[in-house]
Amino acid sequence: MDVILIFISASIVNNIVLSYFLGICPFVGVSNKTESALNMGLATTFVMTLTAAITWPVWTYVLVKFNIPFLQYVAFIIVIAALVQFVEMFIRKSSPHLYRALGIYLPLITTNCAVLGLALFMVLRDYNYIESIFFGFGTGVGFTIAILMMSGIREELEYADVPPVFQGISITLIIAGMMALAFMGFAGLIR
């Protein structure tokens, strides 16, 4: 039951993009088309789930055990960077088309603060291993939901008459703010 609550909390109530405002770079950068947005969401979800699955043992059995918790940033970033490299190789092999569509945003998952934020939250909230994995997966699903909704809105926005001043990134950020407001409606549902 706890696991389901953690999943829903991470994906919807405390959405990483719309409640914590992490990972805005790919959220704005890759949300032009629904297809590439979905793929970006899936790639990020994959990285996030694996990050949670690997950083938890690293934290518990290395950093806590040897009493060196100050190294958490370094250790987590190493793990994330290696995972992103792996995902990049995998996507390049399996789908060159997708590799080209994601472009620079694929290696940039490394510097996606949402992934590091997830690892740090996981430590902060004292999750056990199963909870961590569900938290990581839920966060990834939350990111996918947010970026998918954004891409849908932006595709419709192509036909809208946006004032010149707001065109491009400005209107995207304004819409992100409105989406965040809407998501506040979930606040308090689960702690």
Next chain:
Amino acid sequence: MTGDIIIISAGSMGIIGAALSLFLAYADKKFKVEEDPRIEDVLQIIPNTNCGGCGLAGCRMFAESVLVGKVSITGCVAGGQSVADALASYLGVETQTANKLYAVVLCRGGEKEAVKSSIYKGEKTCVAANFTGGEKACTYGCFGYDDCVKACKFDAMAMNDNGLPVVFYDTCVGCGACARACPRFIIEMHDVSHKLFNYCRNKDKGAVARKVCKVSCIACSLCVKDCPVEGGIEIIDNLAVVNYDKCPQDTDAPIKRCPTKCILYDEEEKITKEFYYSTLKKTAA
């Protein structure tokens, strides 16, 4: 005790790093992508500056596309004719004539000519100034900052003393990076055979345009009448537009009566890099 922490930290990080790198090395072998070895050769032939002139995402992409025949061997605008020839001999196909393009800055309203209506204290870039409109009263002309010069990777542009960008006709390869950098779209890419240009983009009515700049096009249509071929020059949106398919480029007849001297015959305007730095800069200093 402190020494222990250092050793433990270094050791544990080292082990984690080594384990991950071993995993990556294995994955790299497993997921190795076969690449055409000719891509590297083609990259040696083309300038490899990632200027974006071909319209593809980088030089590597161009190399891949040219090998499978998706783009023509003349597609590399930065390389021009010499690269087209080299590619033709490397790929064993017949060479083609490359169209040489160059950038033309279609605004002559510099510090001396354009009227300033406001004070701009923001970031000194055109993109930032475009949000507020900049200093000049003309809402179509050059801001006078150097976004286009910064965008040029071939050292073919500079800002002159009048606060306007100049293109060095001999150095410009025609990649179009400056044209994409300009938020007001006053830089256009033209074939080298084009010589007659209307150096104004002001679409306001003549009376308004004349007030904001000394060298604005007021759409008086004298050049339209003077053009030897009917329809060689047209007035569109209060601007004289040269129709390069019709208007002969070997005569300066249309520009003679231009009251504001905004339409010019460009033979003298084509500045080479050497001329700019040896003559123009020296006289200014």
